[in-house]
Amino acid sequence: MTTVRIYVTYKQSVFDPQGEAITNSIHSLGHDEVKGVKVGKFFDVTIEDNDKPVAETVKEISEELLVNFNMETYSYKILEEK
């Protein structure tokens, strides 16, 4: 059993309104040392060992479901292998 963490972030070219809003809120709390915030999401996916490589499962579920390639990009790392 392998657990991978798939990180999904906005492409550099895409404006991140949520990050902007959070930065403004943080400043209103008096934390001017914070210069910027970017928001992302991640998926911890548990994959049962089988004949298909983990990388292939990650690629397929990212392309078929988890990532909107118009605006987002993804990377992943293996969290745990049991």
Add this chain to the structure above:
Amino acid sequence: MTTVRIYVTYKQSVFDPQGEAITNSIHSLGHDEVKGVKVGKFFDVTIEDNDKPVAETVKEISEELLVNFNMETYSYKILEEK
């Protein structure tokens, strides 16, 4: 300038409906090797060097804004120090 990544996840005890829904969608795409999905979010926060330790800024903005401690927990790591 330091960039930290703050991970926010549901507490173990909290049911993750979005993760369940994604797991079901993945299964309907034929990926039965996927046994479960948990969803989380992260914030990449750029902090200007100042007299306050980074850890203190992270703690304060997490407690004051980014994390709902009724349902969520957080951790962070330093991505970059320039």
